[in-house]
Amino acid sequence: MSAPWHAEHWARLQARRQREALAHALLLCGPRGLGKREFLRRFVRGLLCQRSSEGEACGACRSCALFDAGTHPDYVSLSFGLRKDGVQRSEIVVDQIRELSARLATASQFGGWQIASIDPADAMNAAAANALLKTLEEPASQTMLILVADEPWRMPATIRSRCQRIDFQLPAAEAALDWLQQAGVRDAEAILVAAGGNPGLARAWSEEGALAWRQEVRKDLAALAAGRGDAMEIGKRWLDGATEQRLWFAVQAVADEMRARATLQASPLASALDIEGLGTWCDAANRAREALRGPLRGDLLLLELLGRWR
Known part of the structure; x- marks a missing residue:
């Protein structure tokens, strides 16, 4: 198609x-x-x-x-x-x-x-x-x-x-959603949002079960913010072959946290970081996504990043 x-x-x-x-x-x-x-x-x-x-x-x-x-x-x-x-x-x-x-x-x-x-x-x-x-x-x-x-x-x-x-630029949301639905993608609207409006990624991530990863990442960040999660254990799980997607979802989750703070809504992740700290963490997460493509050890990168979140 x-x-x-x-x-x-x-x-x-x-x-x-x-x-x-x-x-x-x-x-x-x-x-x-x-x-x-x-x-x-x-x-x-x-x-x-x-x-x-x-x-x-x-x-x-x-x-x-x-x-x-x-x-x-x-x-x-x-x-x-x-x-x-x-x-x-x-x-x-x-x-x-x-x-x-x-x-x-x-x-x-x-x-x-x-x-x-x-x-x-x-x-x-x-x-x-x-x-x-x-x-x-x-x-x-x-x-x-x-x-x-x-x-x-x-x-x-x-x-x-x-x-x-x-x-090649992202199409309008309506066109992207229509294309996904014609391709038989389940939960097309939710997966399109998760993929940042990118229909090709949305289709691929749908086949990989990425919505489950997105929910898992949010739970992990909330647990770390509450002092319940273990950064080392979470880092090992995130290194299972979908690391870049998980970091992408983490940035999305923290962006949602920032929007909630700005509009005085309930904080979904309950992070102790202030707005500036949340923005700094997003920048660090994006740099980690980039660094993972190189020779650096992924487990150490994630441990440092998750430790900073906690």
Whole structure:
């Protein structure tokens, strides 16, 4: 089911295609969960198709068969590679970009577009980004580079400025709710609120049972505030593979606490922190979400954060 919030971006790209005015570099960016990667696949598949109609692939030609099998000679997808010891890298490195640039310099085997995607483009290290810049400044004929980034601000401005930017933004609540209901998502309204209005995340979290985590997080914070909970035990539970979601729900809960204080309503978490302290804790929780993606020990990060809450 195509997401309705893709329609405007799709129409604009297809109009440029009809005028033969497609950019040599696109940047698909916006929050995770809005279908950027599904959009990428649909667009590239249609661009390479030998019998496409209004940008949509026919699904039956040789090009479509090769693309669906992941063996199309005119499309390459670049992501995290492996180190020499076989461990997956956490960044995209310069050697990968150099190989990609060499690939784009070759002629198309089907006589059409030569396309490459980099996902996540915001994971390129500085050397890789610098190497990519030359390819962006001197694109070969009939080549297209498509960058996908959840956090485009991590990329150098020199890279971003050389791409046609396509921003995927949160749709209106009514449209998002209608899409979730059509997809058969139970408790659609509640899970959409939990996901901050992001329908893609809401759908994924619904399948994972995230509403139960949201309620559990609120109970944990209330217990810690009352002096009943154990920060170490709670931290271990939060590290069970859904840590980022739990921290997201914790920030939501504390934001609700701040709103209750501001409107003189009952305090749902009964925290002893004042308004400034609650805001500082939210900032720390967001920094912890970021830090968990790196090499730091998650248990120590959470223990410190939960200890500050108590």
